[in-house]
Amino acid sequence: MPGALRSTVDRLDRPSAYYNSRNKRRRPDHGRDNKDGDAEVHVPVEESPEDPLKNATTLYVGNLSFYTTEEQVYELFSKCGEIKRLVMGLDRFNKTPCGFCFVEYYTHQDALDCMKYIGGTKLDERIIRTDLDPGFEEGRQYGRGKSGGQVRDEYRDDYDEGRGGLGRAIQSEREREGQRNRERDQHMEDDYGRLR
Amino acid sequence: MADHDRRQPAGGYNNRKRRYREDDDYDRRPQRRRYDAPLPVRIRKQLLGLAESPLRRWHEEVQSIAHVLADNYEDQELRTSFLDLVLQMLIEQPLKTPFVAAVVLVANSLKPDILSDLLTRVATATEEKVSVGEWRDVKLYLKFLACLQSALEGDGLFPLLEELFSRAVDLQTASSDDTIGTELVKIILLTIPYIMAAAPAQWQQKAAELMDKTDVIASEPHALQVLIDPYHAEEGTESPTANMSLIGLLQKQLQTEALNGWELSCLPRPWQMPPEEIEQQEKLDNAQKHTLPNISIPEKVVAGPRPLFPEIYFSVYVNQDIESVPPVSSIASSLIRDGLLDTINILDFNRGVTARFLIDVDCYFAPGTFVKRATPFDRLRDVEGDRSTWKPEDVAVDAVFSQIFALPAPEHKLVYYHSVLTEACKIAPAAVAPSLGRAIRYSYQNTHRLDLELCYRFLDWFTHHLSNFGFMWKWTEWVDDVNLPDMHPRKAFILGALDKEIRLSFAQRIKGTLPEPYQALIGPEKEQDTPEFKFNDDHTPFAAEGREIAALLKRKAPDEEIQPIIDRIHSAALDQAIDPLVSSTDVFMTAVCWVGSKSLSHVLACIERTKDRLLDSGAASEAARAQIITAVVSYWSAHPGVAITIIEKLLNYSIITPGAVIDWALAGDRAGPYGQALSKSWVFELVFNSVVKVTSRLRQVISSGSNETTEEEVANMRELFKNMEDALISWAQGTKDQIMDPVVSDGGEDLIKRWGERWLRVFRRRSAIEEAFLLEHKAVS
Numbered sequence: 001m002p003g004a005l006r007s008t009v010d011r012l013d014r015p016s017a018y019y020n021s022r023n024k025r026r027r028p029d030h031g032r033d034n035k036d037g038d039a040e041v042h043v044p045v046e047e048s049p050e051d052p053l054k055n056a057t058t059l060y061v062g063n064l065s066f067y068t069t070e071e072q073v074y075e076l077f078s079k080c081g082e083i084k085r086l087v088m089g090l091d092r093f094n095k096t097p098c099g100f101c102f103v104e105y106y107t108h109q110d111a112l113d114c115m116k117y118i119g120g121t122k123l124d125e126r127i128i129r130t131d132l133d134p135g136f137e138e139g140r141q142y143g144r145g146k147s148g149g150q151v152r153d154e155y156r157d158d159y160d161e162g163r164g165g166l167g168r169a170i171q172s173e174r175e176r177e178g179q180r181n182r183e184r185d186q187h188m189e190d191d192y193g194r195l196r
Numbered sequence: 197m198a199d200h201d202r203r204q205p206a207g208g209y210n211n212r213k214r215r216y217r218e219d220d221d222y223d224r225r226p227q228r229r230r231y232d233a234p235l236p237v238r239i240r241k242q243l244l245g246l247a248e249s250p251l252r253r254w255h256e257e258v259q260s261i262a263h264v265l266a267d268n269y270e271d272q273e274l275r276t277s278f279l280d281l282v283l284q285m286l287i288e289q290p291l292k293t294p295f296v297a298a299v300v301l302v303a304n305s306l307k308p309d310i311l312s313d314l315l316t317r318v319a320t321a322t323e324e325k326v327s328v329g330e331w332r333d334v335k336l337y338l339k340f341l342a343c344l345q346s347a348l349e350g351d352g353l354f355p356l357l358e359e360l361f362s363r364a365v366d367l368q369t370a371s372s373d374d375t376i377g378t379e380l381v382k383i384i385l386l387t388i389p390y391i392m393a394a395a396p397a398q399w400q401q402k403a404a405e406l407m408d409k410t411d412v413i414a415s416e417p418h419a420l421q422v423l424i425d426p427y428h429a430e431e432g433t434e435s436p437t438a439n440m441s442l443i444g445l446l447q448k449q450l451q452t453e454a455l456n457g458w459e460l461s462c463l464p465r466p467w468q469m470p471p472e473e474i475e476q477q478e479k480l481d482n483a484q485k486h487t488l489p490n491i492s493i494p495e496k497v498v499a500g501p502r503p504l505f506p507e508i509y510f511s512v513y514v515n516q517d518i519e520s521v522p523p524v525s526s527i528a529s530s531l532i533r534d535g536l537l538d539t540i541n542i543l544d545f546n547r548g549v550t551a552r553f554l555i556d557v558d559c560y561f562a563p564g565t566f567v568k569r570a571t572p573f574d575r576l577r578d579v580e581g582d583r584s585t586w587k588p589e590d591v592a593v594d595a596v597f598s599q600i601f602a603l604p605a606p607e608h609k610l611v612y613y614h615s616v617l618t619e620a621c622k623i624a625p626a627a628v629a630p631s632l633g634r635a636i637r638y639s640y641q642n643t644h645r646l647d648l649e650l651c652y653r654f655l656d657w658f659t660h661h662l663s664n665f666g667f668m669w670k671w672t673e674w675v676d677d678v679n680l681p682d683m684h685p686r687k688a689f690i691l692g693a694l695d696k697e698i699r700l701s702f703a704q705r706i707k708g709t710l711p712e713p714y715q716a717l718i719g720p721e722k723e724q725d726t727p728e729f730k731f732n733d734d735h736t737p738f739a740a741e742g743r744e745i746a747a748l749l750k751r752k753a754p755d756e757e758i759q760p761i762i763d764r765i766h767s768a769a770l771d772q773a774i775d776p777l778v779s780s781t782d783v784f785m786t787a788v789c790w791v792g793s794k795s796l797s798h799v800l801a802c803i804e805r806t807k808d809r810l811l812d813s814g815a816a817s818e819a820a821r822a823q824i825i826t827a828v829v830s831y832w833s834a835h836p837g838v839a840i841t842i843i844e845k846l847l848n849y850s851i852i853t854p855g856a857v858i859d860w861a862l863a864g865d866r867a868g869p870y871g872q873a874l875s876k877s878w879v880f881e882l883v884f885n886s887v888v889k890v891t892s893r894l895r896q897v898i899s900s901g902s903n904e905t906t907e908e909e910v911a912n913m914r915e916l917f918k919n920m921e922d923a924l925i926s927w928a929q930g931t932k933d934q935i936m937d938p939v940v941s942d943g944g945e946d947l948i949k950r951w952g953e954r955w956l957r958v959f960r961r962r963s964a965i966e967e968a969f970l971l972e973h974k975a976v977s
Contacts, residue, residue: 005280008244008288011545070796074841075699079611079660082844082889086797113608116545117615122664124701 012119013112015053016131052134057084057111058104059119062129064089065162066097076123077103081110087141093148099163100143100150102136126162147172235268236277243281246295247466247559254466255473258298265299266306279317286318287336290538291553291560294390297343298466302476304347305483311347312486319489326493329376329500332538335383341488342390343467345399349487353391354402357384359493361409367497372419375504376497378443381413382507385446386534389453389527393463400458407450414447418506423964424603426510428647428957430950435645436514440524442507449527462528462565502607503969509533510598512635513590518576520590528586532561536595540616541607551619554592555627566591570627573634589631592620597635600657601650604965614657618664632661633670640674644685648954649961652880655689659696667697667709678713683875683947691717692877698722699837721834729790730831731783738783741765746787749802755809758784781813781820785827789842793831796838800845807849814851821856826866836878843882847889854886855916862923862955870944871927874951883920887959890916891966898973910970917963924959927952 061073070086077083082105089100105111111132119130143149147168156167165171233241242261247254268274285296304311318337325333338353345352360380367377388403418441427435453460469477509529513521522529536557543550558566566588567579576585599606600613621628639646639654646654662669680687694717697706703722707715721727731742741761748757765783766776788806792799803810813820825843832839846852860866861883867873874880894909930949 005284007545008281008284009543009546009549012547013545071835071838071841072700074796075696075837076660076663078841079614079656080609088795088797113612116547117609117611121615121618125663125666 011116013115013132019053019131019133053132055108056132056134057106057108058102058133058135059111059114060100060131060133061103062100062131063126064097064099064101064128065124065126066099066164067162068097068124068126070101072124073101073103077114077118080114080118081105081107085136087136089143089150090141091148092142092144098143098149099153102133102140104136124162234273235264235271236274239264239274239278240281243278243285243296243299244289246292246299247464248556250556250559252559252563254295254298254464255469255476258295258302258466259473259476261299262302262306265303265310269307269310275313279314282314283317283321286340287333288542289553290336290339290542291535291557293336293340294343294393294464295466295560297340297394300344301347301467301480301483304486305476305479308484308486311344311484315341315344315486316489319491323491326491326497329498331376331379331383331500331504332541335386336538338383338387339390342387343394345391346395346467347483347485349485351402352395352399352488353387354399354406356488356491356493357387357406360384361406363493363497364413365409368413375418375420375506376499377413378418378506379504380497381410382443382446384410385414385443385450386530388450389458389460389463389531392453392458393460393465394467396458400454403450403458404454407447407454410443411447414443417441417444421506421508423961424505425508426601426603426647426650427642427645428954429645433645437508437510440509442509442530445509445524446527446530449525449530452525453527460527462522462526462531462561464560464562499972505604510601511594512597512638513594516634518573519585520573520576520587521594522586522591528561528565532557532565532591533595533598535560536592537599540595540599540613544608544612547612547615547619550616551623554595554616554620555588555624557592558588570624573630587631589624589627590634593617593628593631593635596620597639600653601646603647603650604961610653610656611660614660617657617661621661621665636669637673640686640689643689644950647957648880649884649958651685651689652877652884655692655696655877659693659700662697663700667701667706669709671709671714672711675711675713678717681944681947683872683944683951685875688875688877690714694718695836695878699835719834724834726793727790727831727834730786731790738765738768738779742783742787745784746791749787749791749806752805755806758809775819777813777816777820778823781823782827784809784813785824786831789828789831796841799842803842803845803849803851807851810846810851811849814846814853814856818856818859821852822860822866824852825857825860829867836882840878840882840885844885844889847886854890855919857886858883858916858920858923862920862927871948871951874927874948874955880955884958887916887920887962891962894966895969898970913966917959917966920959921956921963924952924956928956 061077064073070088073086073088074083077086083103084106085102085104087102087104088097089102090096091098103114105114115130115132118128120127122128143151143153145151145154145168147154149164149168152167153163154167154169156163157170159165166174232238239261242257246257246261249257265274265278282296282300286293300311300314318341322334322337322341325331325337338356341348341353341356361384364377364380364384367374367380384406388406391399392403421441425435425437427437429435429438467480469480509524511521511524511529522532536554539553540550543553553560555569558569564584566584566586567576569588571587573587576587579585596613596617600610606613617628617632621632636658639658643651643654674686674690677684677686677690682688682691694706694710694714698718703718707718707723710718729742729746730736731739731746733739736742741764744761745758748761762780762784765780769776769779784806788802788810789799792802810824814824824846828842828846829836829839832842843852843857847854847857861873861879865871865873867879868876890913894906894913897906897909928949929952930945
């Protein structure tokens with residue numbers, strides 16, 4: 001009886017709005033608007049009445065620093081139960097950490113507890129984000145941004161030291177601009193020289 | 197009423213995602229009337245928000261809801277949603293129960309049907325919870341019914357309490373180890389004050405009679421209390437909590453309260469109307485009374501899903517020169533703690549809301565119960581007269597600490613309680629952080645007599661907490677302890693804490709947070725990401741073989757290519773008259789560690805590839821098993837956390853056994869000479885994790901009902917505990933050979949004995965609890 005009622009306060013162990021909106025979309029794949037550019041979810045929701053997260057033991061973990069190590073993730077996430085597997089998210093080209101990972105527990109309960117007790121707390125001095133995930137599949141460990149990292153790190157206009165500074169697209173844009181300026185300055189100096 | 201609808205002008209129906217809305221945009225929009233939520237939704241919102249406002253207009257809130265409710269009670273949807281919500285609120289937001297009761301009482305004075313419907317529902321729900329042994333829910337329903345005592349016919353709730361008591365007596369007479377009877381008495385004692393606050397005067401006699409009866413059970417120390425005392429007092433001293441059995445305290449507190457005419461000054465009485473509401477008060481006084489529907493208690497009550505233990509009242513704010521929390525002589529200490537603990541343990545699914553309740557604790561008790569929020573401790577001295585000096589933050593923090601320090605275990609994973617404190621600190625840093633600081637100081641000063649398992653929990657919480665707040669701590673105040681011997685409990689705590697901090701961060705960062713005297717505690721080896729490979733040094737025996745094996749492992753060569761090198765090590769070892777298998781195991785395992793040193797994934801992949809060889813080594817001899825552990829721990833000696841994780845995985849592969857880990861850590865001096873291993877927190881962590889692995893596996897097997905391999909596993913577990921007992925008792929009694937070493941006979945011997953005793957207590961308790969579990973499940977099956 002009371003089990004069927006929604007709780008009087010929200011639960012933190014529910015999948016995120018991101019996950020839900022991804023699934024409603026029903027487009028099985030498409031790189032653009034996904035969560036930080038990774039963690040693709042191949043679950044056609046309407047065909048399967050079974051909730052793919054019902055027994056989920058895996059979590060997507062986001063907003064990590066590029067410098068956070070597996071050992072640090074282990075140390076924190078083990079507080080919710082033994083970790084079965086940890087897959088670090090890597091830059092598609094450099095194979096270096098690019099700020100996310102998948103943590104797999106042995107039990108669904110441990111994964112839920114992790115959502116409740118660890119999601120939204122700090123690791124390596126950053127607030128990390130956790131989301132229930134239907135399970136890791138090969139290929140999902142790579143960033144899906146144009147330059148190999150996560151999509152959110154392409155166009156980010158805030159300077160985030162733990163995630164490579166500015167967004168990469170913006171960085172390269174600025175570099176090009178800097179290059180042009182230098183060339184122009186060079187030009188002007190030459191002009192000056194000539195005038196003299 | 198309209199006030200309530202507009203209480204949160206920016207909330208609910210606005211689109212919060214309009215982040216970039218410009219001001220002029222705002223102006224152009226026509227100010228239309230806000231959409232009115234349907235009645236049931238409004239009532240829900242108001243009911244859920246009861247008492248949350250610090251303005252404390254309790255009687256207005258209560259009457260407003262009650263009137264709308266009474267006026268529209270014919271609305272089927274409203275009625276259903278109201279009844280459902282009340283029942284749910286009682287067991288989800290128990291601090292609001294008196295306020296919900298007040299709504300119901302006022303509603304009863306307007307429309308008696310409401311209460312009669314509700315009583316039927318609550319009675320049924322209570323009966324269900326009794327039948328499955330959900331005692332906390334039973335307690336929460338009874339608390340509600342107690343608040344309604346003035347609207348109940350006859351003796352109201354008393355007959356039910358008396359019946360519960362008679363079950364308690366039966367259970368306690370049958371066995372002194374019984375914990376259900378203790379729980380029932382606790383429920384009775386916690387219900388009485390709510391009855392007395394709701395309906396003073398006429399129930400004094402009844403209450404006195406009931407308390408006369410409970411006295412026998414409540415005042416007798418429970419057989420299990422010694423086992424779960426948070427303190428492990430040194431010989432010749434008494435534990436600070438020796439007389440702090442919760443029901444024992446409750447009994448005394450209630451007797452004191454009875455002598456003072458049941459003042460119960462901390463309890464809110466939102467059903468009492470202010471003088472200007474005399475009309476409503478009269479209606480309330482003359483409202484219709486109802487017979488409490490029968491709630492039958494089965495002859496044989498059950499323990500329910502959670503194991504029950506007697507409870508001990510624990511506080512980190514005892515012995516202060518000014519009372520910042522209610523003293524144990526006051527019923528307020530038990531009632532406030534009870535409300536907070538229920539809230540904390542029920543709302544584990546939203547730590548933010550839990551933390552909010554903790555910060556708002558003063559909203560849910562009588563005015564004047566606490567000092568103003570965020571009053572600094574030093575200013576408590578300035579509080580005048582007999583006004584309260586209880587700090588709401590201290591009371592809240594104390595409640596969470598009582599869970600972190602609860603034996604055998606709190607209801608949820610420890611990390612939940614960490615997260616609640618983190619959230620509370622985030623909501624009100626200026627108020628909560630100083631309270632936490634004093635809690636930390638108290639725990640630190642008492643590490644020597646806290647139970648060792650709790651010391652470890654404290655360490656784990658402390659470092660995790662710091663990691664959420666920039667690793668800021670006033671280390672300067674402990675500088676004097678830096679020069680203590682490493683085995684001193686406080687020094688051991690410091691060393692353990694620094695290691696744990698580094699694990700969550702990195703050495704350089706942590707060094708940057710420490711005053712000068714601590715710098716030496718973090719050596720250069722801790723700043724090195726990849727430890728040296730000892731076989732790179734030609735002076736190390738088998739250096740060439742070590743490098744060759746490493747090279748082969750690196751290029752993932754097949755095992756056949758490795759075997760010849762192993763054979764070379766074996767024959768060389770035989771020539772030198774050393775154990776060949778131990779030598780080759782050391783070389784191989786060390787090489788695996790080095791090749792995998794880049795990250796845990798690397799080493800785990802390497803173990804996966806070489807597991808057959810490792811399995812053979814591990815199976816070959818006890819010495820080889822020990823050598824596997826030695827190799828891992830010595831390679832990662834600067835980062836024991838990594839070693840612990842690797843060993844955990846080796847256990848999963850059954851390459852080593854839990855017995856080998858325990859033997860390695862406790863029997864010889866491999867984890868530290870002369871018993872120093874016992875003072876190292878990472879050794880405790882390693883052993884504790886290994887034991888928990890065994891016990892939780894066994895519990896899983898037993899709970900799943902398959903009893904094929906159980907007998908053998910039970911025997912294995914018992915042997916494990918037996919071996920620990922044997923290893924530890926010789927440390928505790930000082931009969932271990934190593935302890936006799938002259939180097940440590942400068943008083944260090946007593947330190948080691950004490951560490952031995954503390955370890956022994958922890959694992960004897962674990963063993964006893966597992967035996968109890970086995971017994972219970974044998975009884976069931």
